[in-house]
Each structure stands twice: as structure tokens, then as C-alpha cells.
Amino acid sequence: MKVAKWLGLGLSISFFIANFAFAQSQAEELRPKRTVLQKSDVGSTGREVTLQIVEFPAGAVEVPHTHPGELVGYVLEGSADLMVEGKPMASLKEGDGFIIEGGKVHAAKNTAKGSTKLLATVILEKGKPTSAPAK
CATH class of the missing domain: 2.60.120.10 (Jelly Rolls)
Structure with missing residues (x-):
């Protein structure tokens, strides 16, 4: 059970980092x-x-x-x-x-x-x- 929680936490963090990087690259593309x-x-x-x-x-x-x-x-x-x-x-x-x-x-x-x-x-x-x- 602990492995599943750690795996879930790891996936959540990876998802957050990927979304943050995507949003940051989009923001840079929209800068003048x-x-x-x-x-x-x-x-x-x-x-x-x-x-x-x-x-x-x-x-x-x-x-x-x-x-x-x-x-x-x-x-x-x-x-x-x-x-x-x-x-x-x-x-x-x-x-x-x-x-x-x-x-x-x-x-x-x-x-x-x-x-x-x-x-x-x-x-x-x-x-x-x-x-x-x-x-």
C-alpha cells in the first residue's frame, strides 16, 4: 500500500512539473x-x-x-x-x-x-x- 501511495505521489509531482513547464513555454511564446x-x-x-x-x-x-x-x-x-x-x-x-x-x-x-x-x-x-x- 505504501508503494502505491509513493507511486501516486511521484506521478502527481511529475504531472505538475510537466504542466508547469508547458505553461511556462506557452507564456514565453506569448511574450512580445x-x-x-x-x-x-x-x-x-x-x-x-x-x-x-x-x-x-x-x-x-x-x-x-x-x-x-x-x-x-x-x-x-x-x-x-x-x-x-x-x-x-x-x-x-x-x-x-x-x-x-x-x-x-x-x-x-x-x-x-x-x-x-x-x-x-x-x-x-x-x-x-x-x-x-x-x-
Whole structure:
């Protein structure tokens, strides 16, 4: 009887680990992919600019986060809902632009049937991390 209990416990743990790994891989597949196109100093201002493409697969949702500087964005294709701290939810579609003030918590969710691509430019103090999870 003890062997059956241990075997059952072992199978339960194996099942849990397998499901956790599957859920984690699915979550990683749904994360937006960022491709840096250019990163350079902004003259002698002590600031730098990062230009990137952000691709959201179908169903992707960003983790709420902040940037220590401004983010200027443009929807290249698809559509997304954008939540920005202190503002009403914005529904964005191809051709729409947006600006997010530095330090504001924000997150986007892909609302298109397929992928959504954004062109994002982040301008921040040189040496600062590009983004940080919201607290």
C-alpha cells in the first residue's frame, strides 16, 4: 500500500512539473519579441535613444512595466489595447501613434487575430535600463 501511495505521489509531482513547464513555454511564446534596430547617443545631452520593433504574437499581453524615459510608438500592423497609468484604455490600430511619459506604468495587449507590430523609440538617460517591471 505504501508503494502505491509513493507511486501516486511521484506521478502527481511529475504531472505538475510537466504542466508547469508547458505553461511556462506557452507564456514565453506569448511574450512580445523586441528587436533593437538602433541604439545611439542623443548628441552630448547625456541621453540615448533606442529604436526597436516590438512584435506581439496573437494573444500576447505585456507585463506591466515602466521606462525611465519617454516612449514614442507607432503601430505598424495589427491592433492593441494600451493601458497607461492615469489615462483611459486606448485602442490602437495600424497607423496610430502614441507617447508614454517616462515612469508611467503601462502594458499592451494584442487584440488582432494575428500578430501586431509596433515601432518603439525609447529616449532615456544614458546607462539606465530600458525598462523595469512595475512595482
